[in-house]
Amino acid sequence: SAVISQKPSRDICQRGTSLTIQCQVDSQVTMMFWYRQQPGQSLTLIATANQGSEATYESGFVIDKFPISRPNLTFSTLTVSNMSPEDSSIYLCSVEGGLVGNEKLFFGSGTQLSVL
Amino acid sequence: KQEVTQIPAALSVPEGENLVLNCSFTDSAIYNLQWFRQDPGKGLTSLLLIQSSQREQTSGRLNASLDKSSGRSTLYIAASQPGDSATYLCAVVTEKLVFGKGTKLTVNP
Numbered sequence A: 001s002a003v004i005s006q007k008p009s010r011d012i013c014q015r016g017t018s019l020t021i022q023c024q025v026d027s028q029v030t031m032m033f034w035y036r037q038q039p040g041q042s043l044t045l046i047a048t049a050n051q052g053s054e055a056t057y058e059s060g061f062v063i064d065k066f067p068i069s070r071p072n073l074t075f076s077t078l079t080v081s082n083m084s085p086e087d088s089s090i091y092l093c094s095v096e097g098g099l100v101g102n103e104k105l106f107f108g109s110g111t112q113l114s115v116l
Numbered sequence B: 001k002q003e004v005t006q007i008p009a010a011l012s013v014p015e016g017e018n019l020v021l022n023c024s025f026t027d028s029a030i031y032n033l034q035w036f037r038q039d040p041g042k043g044l045t046s047l048l049l050i051q052s053s054q055r056e057q058t059s060g061r062l063n064a065s066l067d068k069s070s071g072r073s074t075l076y077i078a079a080s081q082p083g084d085s086a087t088y089l090c091a092v093v094t095e096k097l098v099f100g101k102g103t104k105l106t107v108n109p
Helices: none
Strands: A004-007 A010-013 A019-025 A031-037 A043-050 A068-072 A075-080 A089-097 A104-107 A111-115 B004-007 B010-014 B019-025 B032-038 B044-051 B056-059 B062-067 B072-077 B086-093 B097-099 B103-108
Touching: A004 A089, A019 A089, A031 A075, A043 A068, A043 A075, A043 B097, A075 A089, A104 B032, A104 B044, B004 B086, B010 B019, B019 B032, B019 B086, B019 B103, B032 B062, B032 B072, B044 B056, B044 B062, B044 B072, B072 B086
Parallel strands: A010 A111, B010 B103
Antiparallel strands: A004 A019, A019 A075, A031 A043, A031 A089, A068 A075, A089 A104, A089 A111, B004 B019, B019 B072, B032 B044, B032 B086, B056 B062, B062 B072, B086 B097, B086 B103
16 A cells, blocks of 8 residues: 655635645655546546656646646655636545555545635 | 446435445446545545456445446445445546546435
């Protein structure tokens, strides 16, 4: 299993500002995943972050809006830039762990973001 | 495009009742299916993982089944307890992981 420390747990931000979310994993992992969960909706993958290379963004998400850093194999940040009320969501980071061929997803505790 | 549907969206039961949560998916060519639990203010906790070659997995009072051909999975919770109150999400892996919207379960003491 993997233990992920995610912070902040929640924040209230003003329109037009940016927020950086951090995730620290207790073991080295190749890929880290960033998800968004809008109110009443399912989780949507924003991007996959690999150490030493640019993150891979899903359709509908762009680097200018959601820049990601992955400086080493245990840490990643996601920034939500130039925020608007539509960005109010829960943001979660995730990693794969477990036995080869039986990998599971492990999640951080999430960041509840409210944009005024 | 894979779509995952969970029914019901919300469920309220008295303590001690056995219950079933449903998950359906449109593309049966999945690698695996995973059930998660989500508590308010906390992240997701993995409950059970079923590989595409398996038909069910059990962990304590939880039993998950998978019928790939019909595109369905169920999560059975035996002897429910108030501590089981949470949102339960299923997710399937084809090219990527696709989540359902979840079932919000309330177990009343």
